[in-house]
Amino acid sequence: MLKRVAVVGAGAAGLCAARHILSRPNSFAPPVVFELTDKVGGTWCYDERVGTYDNGRPVHSSMYRDLRTNLPKEVMMFPDFPFDPQLSSFLPHQEVQKYLESYCQSHHIRPHIRFSTVVENVKPVVMTTEDEEERTTWEVTSSDSSGCQKTETFDSVFVCSGHYSDPHIPDIPGMENFKGQVLHSHSYRYAEPFSGQSVVVLGAKASGLDISIELAKVGAKVTLSHRRPRLTLPLPSGIQQSSAVVAVEDDGRLRFQDGSVSEADILMFCTGYNFRYPFLDGDQLGLKIQNNVVSPLYRFLLPPTFPSLFFIGICKIICPFPNFNCQVQFALAVLDGSVTLPSQAKMADEVRQELQEKVARGVEQRHLLIMDQDQWEYCQTLAHTAGFPLLPPVVRSLYEEVAQQRQIHPQNYRRLNYRVISETEWELVQKQVYTVTQSPQDATQHREVNLHQLH
Template sequence: MRVCVVGAGAAGLCAARHLLIEPCVTEVDVLEQSSQLGGTWVYTENVGYDDFGLPIHTSMYKSLRTNLPKEIMGFPDFPIPESERSYLPAKDMLAFLQLYAEKHGVTEHIKFKHHVQLIIPKQGATAELWDVTYKDLITGVTTTKEYDYVFVCNGHYNTPFIPNIPGLKQFEGDVMHSHDYRVPDIFKGKQVLVVGAGPSGMDIALEITSMTEKVILSHHLKEQPRSVFPSNLTQKPDVEKLEGRTAYFKDGSQEEIDVVFLCTGYLYNFPFLHETSNIVVEDNCVEPLYKHLVNIQHPTMCFIGVPYYVCAFSMFDLQVRYYVRSMNGTFKLPSREEMTRQWEEEKSERASRGYTRRQAHMMGPDQAEYYVSLALESGTDPLPPVFTAVHNDSSQKFLDNIAGFRNDIYKLIDDNNFVCLSKLYT
């Protein structure tokens, strides 16, 4: 079997690591657009477009530290090395991924500065094959190569989601998305409206208070965060409209602002997939996918890392092990009809619990059940329940004490238990 892996971020590296030890796999090509591995964990001060006219992939800002402890951020068979802190800077995570790739012989299989242009089911083939067309950005040479399987691992923190706020396009001040945020200095002395209170929105809103005159954090969280914010940060409900330099909010209040700073998340984006791959993204729901993973219409294509609010690296590992076992015949995927039925049932069930279509791949409290379902169907080792327990504990502490939660130190006792200690750093 010849396998193409799109992307050399954590998901792509994990896919290659398991494929390379699989006897039935004869060839693994990892196609990476940038000049180094690591995906979203690579920091660059550049924004916009690179030297080849392609969008800068990473959304990493300079000060970022993980919002989950390292104890649940490694791979099940390759944990992050012990260190004094649980919450690590991005450069440490990048170094970890480099170590992981070197240890498992992945790096030599990565084609750096190779841009994937088109992936299309091969016409007229007796078995389901894929033609992958990619361009060597250094030489300009375009190649089309045939593969038996395709692993799509291009991440989903790189294409900004721009909300439909009335008056946004006509706003007289500055508008930017967190994808292009690097350092807080750009907001010095300004009044900034931060739209969105996900992990990055909360984190960046707190960080820029050190530079801004005022920060207005607009969100629709059902429960107000219990974190104590600096006095120059005010929380507001959703923005109703923008006029001139004035923001009008749904509670009837208004604020004069200099910058609209969108921390509104990202869109799933697969510009290289031909329409005959039968994957459609509408309102940020990628479908039809079985287990948020398998292309139902073309089961020789999988997507690693689509679910979010998860223990990411461990989930990648579990998804890869699941799919590789379907490749080597350890278990058989259900029929297309059965996979479709289960996908439709899951969507209906989630909708009945209040999930919107845009939240089709959000896990959070559902992640433990998802991990179990993958492990049971494929007969592979499950993730220890302690991973989900730590994830939930850390996520709650993020909301309760955003300024101090990264001082916590986690220790995993066994597959079910952990302890959390707090330590103040100078």
């Protein structure tokens, strides 16, 4: 009997899930992909609208007009589907959107997508079979654009709805006293309206830094406010750094952690996003769904109590498309029986132990799903367990090279262009070859990279 899989979301993760399900016609029926909007691409779909759509639902995408990728296409791509080699390494969002549309078309996914359809509820139904085994199916209730509601049964659900759509706004005492405009980067689209204004940007991760640089270019006076150690990378002259905003005074001025106060026209939160799954009942699933953590998830993928529910792409600071590709293939191997999971108790123990180790290392609760350096071993473990090809070492080495360039040249690193020569080599367009010798760490000693064009 072919397994039926529901996929929630037609962004990169959902398309990847659909592509791999369709490639296994002997094990799986064609998927049903539920998509909130009328396009594929998820967060890569640029939409000038902010707030809500015409149907009253919140605008999903957080894409801004001039965003370019902070990873090169050579690292971003699905391993079996390269970008057009003629494109530069760092792409405007429109090119990533086109790539996802092309991926969708090449793998004949579109006929299986229900556009403008909202998933209202996903509920497990546990039955006992004749031989006394428990079997879980999933009731998925959705409604289309006409409001017509439908409930269907599936063997598995892949949650691919992303986590860049529900803005996280930290609680700052006295916020009601602020007299200027308050917004989150989720509602930022372009810099021109902020020209000549004083803007305090809260948060100095990727979006905070990029948006600050965009604002400075149009003549905004930017204060980059954050909790991290002072950034040592070179910033444009229009940006000054400050400690975190801790309160708003009665007169509307902002008070910073170092005791200083300042006025501002705009307060922009670049403070990340919450995990939000309105269609899931966390208590029923044995899951704690909080702002920054969904737990327990075995291998960051599935709740031990319901191992046919998969969250794809929940981790942060990763190579997203390669990561989704590994997670999807592991999940399908679980479903088709080629990977046998440990017992529920053992999975729960493993998750608990993993989180305790992170906390013991000083990782804060809100950073528990950040992978960064752990992503390589994670993907390797999934590949070894499920028997699919490992990510080539060149992905890691190029990822780490770009991370270094981002620190040295935050405004200009995107001018570089790379080319992958083999599974272990990449080069700059100047044809200077970089070979991975034993491991990416060892290889950094052998770099010969000419970066003169950045100065």
